[in-house]
Amino acid sequence: MINNTPIGVFDSGIGGLTVVKEIMNQIPGETIIYFGDTARLPYGSKSKETVITYTRQIIRFLIGKGVKAIVIACNTASAFALETVKAEFDIPIIGVVKPGAKMAAKATRNGRIGVIGTVGTIESGIYSEFMSQTNPRVKVFGKACPLFVPLVEEGLVDDPVTYEMASRYTSVLLDKDIDTLVLGCTHYPLLRKTIRKVVGEDIVLVNPAYETAKSLAEVITHKGLRNDSSPKIDHKFYVSDGAEKFRQFANTILPCEVMETKDINIEELG
Numbered sequence: 325m326i327n328n329t330p331i332g333v334f335d336s337g338i339g340g341l342t343v344v345k346e347i348m349n350q351i352p353g354e355t356i357i358y359f360g361d362t363a364r365l366p367y368g369s370k371s372k373e374t375v376i377t378y379t380r381q382i383i384r385f386l387i388g389k390g391v392k393a394i395v396i397a398c399n400t401a402s403a404f405a406l407e408t409v410k411a412e413f414d415i416p417i418i419g420v421v422k423p424g425a426k427m428a429a430k431a432t433r434n435g436r437i438g439v440i441g442t443v444g445t446i447e448s449g450i451y452s453e454f455m456s457q458t459n460p461r462v463k464v465f466g467k468a469c470p471l472f473v474p475l476v477e478e479g480l481v482d483d484p485v486t487y488e489m490a491s492r493y494t495s496v497l498l499d500k501d502i503d504t505l506v507l508g509c510t511h512y513p514l515l516r517k518t519i520r521k522v523v524g525e526d527i528v529l530v531n532p533a534y535e536t537a538k539s540l541a542e543v544i545t546h547k548g549l550r551n552d553s554s555p556k557i558d559h560k561f562y563v564s565d566g567a568e569k570f571r572q573f574a575n576t577i578l579p580c581e582v583m584e585t586k587d588i589n590i591e592e593l594g
């Protein structure tokens with residue numbers, strides 16, 4: 325494997341860009357190839373089998389682009405498919421759930437943690453599983469927030485409807501006296517300000533993207549895959565639908581300019 329080959333990152337849509345942003349900040353010498361499966365979003369309401377199939381297809385696509393490691397920048401796909409694809413592909417694959425769970429289990433003071441995510445992520449119980457491994461005394465309360473992803477994808481991050489939904493979703497967790505809240509879907513950090521307003525200043529908000537980028541840096545360093553040549557950064561962005569809308573959105577999130585986003589026909593993913 326050549327160190328100056330790119331890192332593959334994918335999500336069902338734009339949410340994974342919150343992870344890309346952290347990777348670009350923490351390991352700026354690495355090139356990213358991103359895939360957003362916008363034609364098949366949302367993943368959060370789909371079955372485990374379907375999400376595993378999509379994940380496999382995208383991993384093959386990214387490997388075909390010559391990546392040296394892959395980040396599943398989607399909590400739902402990490403929850404449903406990470407273990408399966410790790411056993412199937414001979415390339416480092418990192419998910420977002422474990423790093424986020426560890427961080428939250430360390431951050432809590434009263435041992436009561438809320439997790440918000442898609443229906444798939446919350447019903448999988450995976451956050452609770454990983455958190456108990458780090459801190460067996462934690463109590464984890466999950467709440468699925470199925471309207472958040474479409475609100476973000478529609479650009480309604482600062483809209484009264486989003487405030488209303490954020491308040492409804494989080495009130496059941498605040499009633500449980502949580503002191504830490506995990507943004508357990510990569511779309512949710514884009515709603516951070518809204519969520520902060522409704523939960524107040526005392527709750528610790530955990531964005532797993534930060535720890536994920538840190539884990540990625542550790543894994544590629546450990547495997548001798550860090551880009552040690554003088555970097556010629558040429559990030560590439562692919563989506564399965566709506567390339568121009570995606571490109572414009574990416575430019576509001578990322579620290580670099582996205583000049584072009586390419587549409588990939590999902591039939592081609594096989």
Ligand code: DGL
Nearest residue numbers: 336366367368399400510
């Ligand atoms: N951003 C994805 C996640 O972290 C899922 C959004 C969706 O439902 O497609 O779970």
